[in-house]
Structures are given as structure tokens and as C-alpha cells.
Amino acid sequence: MMSTTASHGRVMILPSPSRALQNQQPLIGSDMFRLKQTEPRGSRLVVAATAKYKGTKMREEKLSEMIVEKVKEATEVCEADVRSEECKVAWDEVEEVSQARADLRIKLRLLNQDPLESFCQENPETDECRIYED
């Protein structure tokens, strides 16, 4: 099922994502309220909203990297004692960063809001506010 998101006037066509991603949320076309649990079928065209500003793109990447790091850290720390405080705290950090990553994704994809929008209106010349070019 194809859905269009006119995000900041930029639309990206991506090949069909993995099953896990696709089952996240049903996206509904604007013409009717028809909710379908779509079956993934090979490569389907999906349109996704992306970061508008360089700063946001960098933040997305940073968060993804942090998840990799912190999961690794937590796995190591917990090898010693899975019930220790250090282990709890390490996984809590993973949760915090995973949620921050997901929040950013929701903002961009679902709400079409780039968090740097109002900052960049005021400061268009900063490096962070360069329009992200793929």
C-alpha cells in the first residue's frame, strides 16, 4: 500500500522495508478510512519522511550509533552479574536512547516536524541548518 507524505516538500521513495518495519503502524490513505493489515509483497514502494536539516540527520545517526555502543556496553557489563546495579543502569541507558531515537522517527515520519525547524528559521546560516542533501 502506497502512502504519500509531503514532508517539507521532499518525498523519498524507498524500496520495501523489512517485515518488522512494515508492521509498525498501518498507514491510511486519505480518501477513505480503510485500515488494512498489508501483507509484505516483495518490493513495494513506501514513501517516508526524512530529516530536513543536516543537524537533525546528524542527530539521527548519532542516536543510532549510541544504541550500538550502549547495547554492547550493557551486554559486557551484565556478563559479570546480570542482577547488579551496573547492569540495570546500562540497560536503562539503552532504553533511554532507543526511545529518543524512536521519538525522533515519530516526529519526522508521523508528525512532519523537524525539531530544528524553528531554530533554523532564525539561524539559517549555521552548519546545522543546511538543507540535507542525499
Added chain:
Amino acid sequence: MAVSTIYSTRALNSTHFLTSSPSSSTSKQVFFYRRHQSQTNRRFNTIITCAAQQTVVIGLAADSGCGKSTFMRRLTSVFGGAAEPPKGGNPDSNTLISDMTTVICLDDYHSLDRTGRKEKGVTALDPRANDFDLMYEQVKALKSSIAVEKPIYNHVTGLLDAPELIQPPKILVIEGLHPMFDERVRELLDFSIYLDISNEVKFAWKIQRDMAERGHSLESIKASIEARKPDFDAFIDPQKQYADAVIEVLPTQLIPDDNEGKVLRVRLIMKEGVKYFSPVYLFDEGSTISWIPCGRKLTCSYPGIKLNYEPDTYFDHEVSVLEMDGQFDRLDELIYVESHLSNLSSKFYGEVTQQMLKHADFPGSNNGTGLFQTIVGLKIRDLYEQLIANKATAPAEIAKA
């Protein structure tokens, strides 16, 4: 709560007009006039009518910090206007502001930042990582229509950033892990909600959330949930006994062995006897009803919809429970269900459906989570309007010798 200043001077014998808050657009006005009593007793009656801004405070307890963007947006959209981060401020602010509502994330009251928590060996769930004194002071101030400089906890850097100015709104929502933990804060809440996600659903949602990330695997997601569970059970879960409404999200009973967490059974547990809050009911208040709307008049696709309503007890409180299992597949199913519910506090027929349609792309739009979140939003609007109406018609009389 009204803020009123009282002046009593004999020279004042006409209506006096005073604006006490320069910052808020709906200014507080204090009218007072002096009226002579009868000649015999020389008492002057000063009648004070305060038409002040009321700030209604709502608490929302949920795991996963303030990522309840969709719940918040459903809630705030009932009042009209989109909730957005404060313009021109810290881009990592967790606050959302719309015309009527301001949503504050309680993570901003962390007393320990990420490094601090690591050093002390406490998770964000632990009360030791949070400054409840500051939370209480600031919520109290906002409730009294006083602006505050609220700290910002930056979830990206894990640091506490410079504070942002928060103006007292008409409706203040405090959302996070501990809105009902501290007793003083609890007393300030006009209404409280607890979002109770069962372990199986939590696991399924986190898989959906995290599996696309490079760093994660099924094992890491599972380990993270399990490591946080002891603190969650000790500090967060007990708050649900204080909530006026609990939204419980469970796996469906309509599909045997479903573990994908897509079809959900959602229960709206509503406390009885809460001021200004009248629970939603199905068909006959206080009775036990089981209803499958799909049949001759309404055709549904698999797995269909099943509703339940019954009185119950929850942590020694009388409650009414409205439950929905299954999914809405079409618009007419949603409106059919809505038309059979009572006490929705909607302003027109189909308002719930309309609100759901506004956010048709949000998760939960086709099941009880979206439905009950929307209904709770209408209930909060109703509570707000009743509170305002109540305060406006209560003049205070003071007799002075």
C-alpha cells in the same frame, strides 16, 4: 484556583478594575466594590468576585518517558490546535504547547543526569534520580498561575540543559514515570491517568520500535525489558492504584496464541466517585454487558470486535470497566460502536469518530487504545469545563467590621 488581591479602603466606593498578570493573555481581573449595609450596623460588606485563570492539572503515567507523543496529541487535539514544541527554544525540549494545554515531561525533573545516574548506580525509574521537591514547587506554582523556569533534561546528550520559561496554561499535563509518586504532587492533580501496558504487549511494541535499529536484536530488547523490570515494579507500577483512569493494554483473546501485539484488548478502568468525572458506560450503567456489534447490521472482518462493560473493584476502589477487544476495520464500525456508548461527554454525535479520523495514521487508531485515549480526552475537557463553571459562580463574601 483563583488568585485574588483584596483591598479595603473606605475611599473606594466604586467598582475597581485590576489586571494582576501582565504576561498572560487572559488576564486575571479582580472586581470588588463596597456596599453599605443597613444604617444600624456599621459593617461594610466587601464582595469579591475573582474571575481568574484556572489551571487544571492532569497527570499521565507511562513508561518510555515522554514518547507518548500520540497520546498527548490526541488529548490536546480535543481542545483544538496542534501541540508543538516551544518555538525558538532548545530543540531538544520535551515540552509541548498548544492554545489551551501545555505538556511537561517529568524527565525534566531528573536530579541526576545520565553520568550521575551511572555513578550512583540508579536507573531513571528510581525516585532517587528525581527532584520531587522541585516538581512539587513548580507544578504548584503553575497551578497558581505563576510562570516557572523549568529545567530541561536532554535525552540525546543525557545532560540537564538550561531551563526554559513555562507560562501557566489553562490545562497543564504532567507526563512521565512519576506523576503520582509524590503525595504532594498527587494532591495537585485534578485528574490522573495510568497507561498500563502488559509485558507481552510491551515486548511486542519494543520489537516493533527497535528491530530496525542496527544495534538491537531480540535478545537485547528482551534483556533491556527484564533489567528494568524490578525498578519498574517497585516504583512505577504501584502508582496505578492512585489513578482516576487506567488504560490497560493486553494481548487479544480473539486470536489464540497471537503474540504480534497488533490486535489488542484494551480496558478502560474508571474510578467511581471522582469529582467532575462520570464514567462512560455501555447500554445500562452499573450492569454487566457483553456485546459483539458484528452481526446482521454490521459486518466486520476477522477478528472482529468484542466489547465488555462491568462494575468491579480495583485496589479497593469501586470502578467501572469498559473493554474493547479487536480492531476497527471501517469507519462505520467505529461510528456504530460510538453510537451505542453513553456518557461520552461528546458535544455532538460522531465526535469521537471525528477525533479518531483526525489522527487516523497514529498507532492505535484502529483499536481500543486510540478509542479510549480519545474518550479520556473528552472526559478531561468535560472536567475542565465543569471546574471553570464551578469557580465562576462562587463569589466569596467577606464581612469587615
